[in-house]
Amino acid sequence: MRKAVTDGDLDQFDLRILDVLAEDGRISVTDLASRVGLSKTPCQIRMRRLIDDGYIDGFKAVLNPIKIGLDHVAFAEVKLTDTREEALSSFNAAVKRIKEVEECHMIAGRFDYLLKIRTPSIHRYRQVLGEKISSLPFVASTSTNVVMESVKENWG
Numbered sequence: 001m002r003k004a005v006t007d008g009d010l011d012q013f014d015l016r017i018l019d020v021l022a023e024d025g026r027i028s029v030t031d032l033a034s035r036v037g038l039s040k041t042p043c044q045i046r047m048r049r050l051i052d053d054g055y056i057d058g059f060k061a062v063l064n065p066i067k068i069g070l071d072h073v074a075f076a077e078v079k080l081t082d083t084r085e086e087a088l089s090s091f092n093a094a095v096k097r098i099k100e101v102e103e104c105h106m107i108a109g110r111f112d113y114l115l116k117i118r119t120p121s122i123h124r125y126r127q128v129l130g131e132k133i134s135s136l137p138f139v140a141s142t143s144t145n146v147v148m149e150s151v152k153e154n155w156g
Helices: 010-025 029-034 040-052 086-093 122-134
Strands: 072-080 099-105 113-121 137-145
Touching: 010 040, 029 040, 072 086, 072 122, 086 099, 086 113, 099 122, 113 122, 122 137
Parallel strands: none
Antiparallel strands: 072 113, 072 137, 099 113
């Protein structure tokens, strides 16, 4: 079972519910209750509380990127010209609008942001880099690392 960093409000049943839902978000409440050792109603109540308290952000389909033609993955290191709060906020808002950017992380180190970009090809990645990422507010420079093989992609 994954250990959660919490404020102490989660017990073993809550943690188990989170683990099971992370593996299978489509599981029925009846099957979930059975897997965690609760009856259906208490399990539903706990699940609703986990959603309401923000432990569960939502449920979605996890698509196979290769099957839908998005098998090119690159990580772009982005260095900004300015790292004051206004510049960071401006960059953050703009990068969220680029659909090819799958993840964006502010980094402490030799660059400011690390972006995971998924496209159908290196050619399309080059277009996204040149037309979208490089023109984001306060971008000074970028450096690209291309993924050769994805060994593990999700935290589950």
